[in-house]
Amino acid sequence: MRHYYILFIFGILLTASSCRTDFDTVASSGNLKFSKDTVYLDTVFKNIGSATYQLKVYNKSKDDISIPVIQLKKGLSSKYRMTVDGTNGNNGKIFNNVTLLAKDSLYIFIETTADITDADPTDFLYTDEIQFDSGANLQRVALVTLIQDAVFLYPKQNPDGSNEKIQIDGKAVDGFYLDENDAANGNELLFTKQKPYVIYGYAGVPENKTVTFEAGSKVFFHANSGLFVDKNASLHINGAVSTSEKSENEVVFEGDRLESLYSDIPGQWGAVILADGSTNHTINHLTLKNATIGLSIRNQDATTVQLKNTQIYNCSQYGILAQHARIKGENVVINYSGLAGLSCIYGGDYSFTHSTFYNNWPSGDHFAVNLSNRLSGATPETKDLTQATFNNCIIYGSSTNEFNLDKSTNSQFVYQLNNCLLKFSSTSKNPDYQFKDDAIHYNQIILNENPKFYNVSQNKFNIDKTSAAFAKGNQAYAIPLDILGATRTSPPDLGAYQSADFPK
Structure with a gap:
């Protein structure tokens, strides 16, 4: 009984103390x-x-x-x-x-x-x-x-409160067409370095018009936003070599969350879409990061996309998704993509020289480079891959195999790798991956040797003399200057960077 009494008194004291609302301060x-x-x-x-x-x-x-x-x-x-x-x-x-x-x-x-x-x-x-x-x-x-300060570009609001729409792939999405005679912004088809630009929704380039990005221009895309280049329209990105890590002369596309926490988070915005029938695209010294798809290039039968000195990082799906396109790429760097860094599907015509394709996405189900001549559900389901050539390139990453061929025998499938460093560790006897014995498709392949990049997590793909890619290139394919404007030696290094002291 005494124990119950003690518990009763303790309960009263505890209740009294928990109800206390005043403090001596x-x-x-x-x-x-x-x-x-x-x-x-x-x-x-x-x-x-x-x-x-x-x-x-x-x-x-x-x-x-x-x-x-x-x-x-x-x-x-x-x-x-x-x-x-x-x-x-x-x-x-x-x-x-x-x-x-x-x-x-x-x-x-x-x-x-x-x-x-x-x-x-x-x-x-x-x-x-x-x-x-x-x-x-x-x-x-x-x-x-x-x-x-910034120039803000966004869809107009309709009388019913809804946003202006444009059609992309048969779907109405929040967007607007850039106006070369806009009352507030002037020529919206010319992006300069005077102020950064912030885009809400998809900014469309109208038919028969050209959008130009001058060296040093910076564009920040809000969530679910992007750039759409319509049929018969053109994209000209005229960046230049920067002399510091501030990328002062690069054209930069990234998300509009400027906090350091968001500096390398994938999927913050949509994509740059070069629509079926768009034409005459030139992209030079573009740094694009944190998109869902970096460049989505559709059915460029009549024109070749000229892609030079371009870096694409941290895309939740693809760095470049090319569908029956034509691309000539020089000094291209892609890293960290959820599905593939470069994915060329439904055939097309592709040539990449002195480019670095790396993928260190945390899951194993990804590739640095994927080639295919099919598209499920399309009519016809396959189209000719007339060329996919990689010269003096690096194709590497954290997965077992970073190079993938998805080949249908119903259409042409032509590819060739010359003087490339390649990550492919499988012991498969698949005849498509006989890197040492198949001289039609593979010449001078360095297999599974570490390129020793400076810091892949910081997207620094510089190499030095200890790299397996050092001086392994073929001079016949050499591009005189690397992605930073440095002169290549003879024989050149593989990839987009000529070897030098690592950046500070």
Whole structure:
């Protein structure tokens, strides 16, 4: 019975303590600790909300304290917003009498939405600070955000509230056609380096028009967005060699999430689609990343896509998906694709020289290069692969076999690899993969030797003299300059990069 009495008394005490709502606190003494002294919010476009960033505040003392005020220095006019331990205070700007228990911490989450006119005109930085307490106990944490001005391109809104649509593959998708005489933006078919561009939905190039991207132009695509080049229209990308890792002269296509967390996440936007019947495409010094499909090239029977000095990274499906297309590629680099880096299907005509195809997608069911002369469900189901030639190339990756042939005997299937380093570890007796004995399809193949790239996770495919690709190229196929503009030696190295000191 005594035990029940003790439990009863303990229960009463526990209930009383759990119902306590008042705390004896002392005033903050200016000894708060912070997880960081400056919160850098990644670059944002004007008037587009940032991601949410976190600051943790610690009370290291043995006393429960009360912080008289936590506020933004610019007060209610600040472009920053906060929540403090889940509360919004006065419009997310000012919080009074915040309690912080002994040996405890609280979370502050910070966001911003600012215009370019709010930033310092000399460096485009928008700044403020979080102030804790005042007077002798005042403590500060700085807030810093880079604001980018930009040209925003997006579908118009219809009277019923729906978005403007364009037709892609027989489907209506959110999109619009670029206008060379737009009232607000001027010539939307000319992309310059003066400001970055942000695209919502699919930007279409009208029939019989050409879209041009000048050296240094930067384009950021929102989710489910892309570029669509209609029949009889053309794409001209006129990038140039950059002298730094800032890619200042490259034409860059990527997603519009600028936070560092999103810098290498695949599938953030759609694709660049060169439609059936589009024509006269030239692509030089393009860096494209984080798409679903990088380049989707359809049925280019009458024209050859000229693809030079181009890098395509982190695509959730394909780096290049070519369907009965014609491509001449030089100094092309593709890495990290969910299905294949380069997939040439339904026949076509392809030539790649001094290119590096690598795939380190985490699953094993992928290829660096896939060739096929069929398309399931199409009529007819097969078309001739009249040529697929790879000269002085590297085809490698993390899978057992990075080269795949999907061949139907109902149509022509012509392919040849000359002076290439290839990853293919299977011991299969398939006659299509006899790299040493089949001189019709394979000449001077280096099989399963590590090219020793500088850093594949950072998309740095430079090599040095220890690489198996060093000086193994055929001078007859050599392109004078590599992807960085360096002069190739004789004999040249395989792949898109001439060997040199690794980048710093």
